Amino acid sequence: MNYQIILDVDLEIRHLRMISALAETGSVTRAAARLGLSQPAITNQLHQVESVVGGELFVRSRSGVEPTPLGRQVVARARIVLSEVDALFGDLRLSTGPAGVLRLGSVHLACVASIVGRMGEALPGSEISLRIEPSTVLLAEALTRGHLDAALLGVIEGFDVTLAAPVVSRTLVPRYPIFVALSAAHPLAGEEEIRLADLKDEAWISPPGADDGSLAALRASCRAAGFEPRVLYDAPSGAARPLVVEGRGVRLVDPSWPPAPGTVVRPLAGEPQVARLVVAWRRDRLSGEEAAALYRGLADAYSDHVDGNPAFSRWWHTHPEVHPLT
Incomplete structure (x- = not known):
């Protein structure tokens, strides 16, 4: 109609x-x-x-x-x-912030532990401020409104995020799979990979940053696997950990995170959900040379953590085509 x-x-x-x-x-x-x-x-x-x-x-x-x-x-x-x-x-x-300060944002990835140090190496003389935010949509809005100078964004396949001028972007990792976290005591914890259909009776924790399409993608993937997920919990990334440890629920996670004590992180068979990482910045705040240094610093920070999860490390090293182009 x-x-x-x-x-x-x-x-x-x-x-x-x-x-x-x-x-x-x-x-x-x-x-x-x-x-x-x-x-x-x-x-x-x-x-x-x-x-x-x-x-x-x-x-x-x-x-x-x-x-x-x-x-x-x-x-x-x-x-x-x-x-x-x-x-x-x-x-x-536009509020440019203090001179010499790079206002950087990032989705909640394992590499946030290395971003400040790596960016300090890439852009010596610049002080780095960092906003960690599960929502790529909110980071994109902050960039557009001039509250951030640059950001590392995670984009679920099929759910693009609009970036308005003067914001420009460059892909860091074109494709990587989303994994699932479950209790170490779960009957499937010993499997090398898990079929999504085998989780049909589980309670699910809503993915953080659901406004990016992650919750819609979870529902679509589960429906394709033949079931409707029971999303019972809505919690920020860290707050959901006890629920997983106690076997109260399972959740989708970025694969570079090392498994928390009492949990395992496993790939999903067939890669039903994938995402990509994008570096975005304001052209009125970073020169071409600074943008190239930004990209290299974020690439190094991400690479520092790909071996934190053995399951993801195996995937990463057998897919060199997705590695950052530095």
Whole structure:
């Protein structure tokens, strides 16, 4: 069905940001946290927008909220407007931070332990500040608005993240598989790889950064394997560890993390989920030479940790085609 959307002049930029946040997070709670608003305020704004466009934009689902067909069209147009607004006024609002400080962001990877040191080697004389954030969407927004100078982003296959000028990017690792973490006492813990279908009766912990598409990708992968995952827990990366240790749930993880005590991290048979790593930076903050040094520093930091998980180390060393091009 095709919808003709007529936007009333009463709509404001804040309404478009709210619609976009709801679509990206899939949750009123997470959208409210991202925007610094209360949940009732989000709900009231949504009702205002729906009254303007003349239809329901989101419906509740088992995992939160999902856009309706009309909602998908409104979200797509809202993103176009927001991209143009950010490109138009981003440089005027840009806060460059203290001179000599590189404001760097990264998704939550094992290599964050090495990033500051490696970047100090790559860009001697620069002080490195680091923001660790599970959400690539939030890091991309921070880059666009000038709150970060560069970032290491993780992108789930099939869920691209929009980067608006003057942000540019270069792929660091074009493809790597997502692994699963389970209790060391789990009956499947001794297997070298695990079939996703064999986890159909497990309780799942929602992936961090679910607004990036990781939760949607989990559901799609499980459905392709013949079951609907029971996502019972929503916890930041570190907070989920006790649940895994005690066998309360399983979770998808970045493969470079070494297994925590009491857990094992195993590859999934057939690689049902893959991701890539992208280095992004602002051209108005880093020169071409500095961007090249940024890439080398992040490549070295990532390479420092690929042997932390023996299962991933085996995969990595048999796939030289995905290694960073330094």
